[in-house]
Amino acid sequence: MNKVCAVFGGSRGIGKAVAQLMARKGYRVAIIARNLEVAKATAGELGGDHLAFGCDVAKEHDVQNTFREMEKHLGQVNFLVNAAGVNRDSLLVRTESEDIVSQLHTNLLGSMLTCKAAMRTMIQQQGGSIVNIGSIVGLKGNSGQTVYSAGKAGLVGFSRALAKEVARKKIRVNVVAPGFIHTDMTKHLKEEHLKQNIPLGRFGETIDVAHAVVFLLESPYITGHVLVVDGGLQLTI
């Protein structure tokens, strides 16, 4: 199978689990992150024909360059996963404007830039599938996460609009919205306390999210959907 899957934020956490699952299914995977060494190590763990690329999704020339390199070394991108994200919890009144801008650049603008870069190829090949990683807080909001929630809510609006815009070109765009998942991003949280609100009684694992992402990537008749993967947390908040 020669289809290519680009995973932005694929070097660690949720993106890494998606990359592993897609590689196991026989797709060629591009692992993309700012830290090229870590991305290379992850690509190496997958074995086979998978490659790593260094890129900051917040920078348009980086993103365009990465798409050019991916096409040169792996071929045209069929699947795109946007898992690159950062989270700096703070109350809005204590958040510096520069922090607002830099979070939105990575969490929202970054996905817009990668989707835009992917469109050229996907329109040309009349097909493609994109999954953007949102968050349950983008749907529900969370105190101390106004900027993060706004970015993730924006991603839902963006993804649904793009899904409408490109459906006739057989390009699908969906969102997976996770709850609390065990990754570097959540390791500072007080799990014992937080998991009391989760009906399934635990934080999720990256593989729990990866299965949902791969399901949407491969589902030919689903577009504009937001799939929540949160152990039932949305039922309680």
Ligand code: NDP
């Ligand atoms: P991690 O911190 O474990 O991994 C983040 C990944 O994104 C890394 O590969 C990191 O690599 C990359 N990354 C971060 N900033 C950039 C950037 N500017 N350009 C390119 N790559 C970047 O996070 P998670 O796996 O937990 O999160 C993945 C996604 O899921 C994020 O969008 C996050 O918001 C979302 N999410 C996570 C939840 C959780 O509970 N963990 C819950 C809900 C949503 P590098 O640092 O080298 O660039």
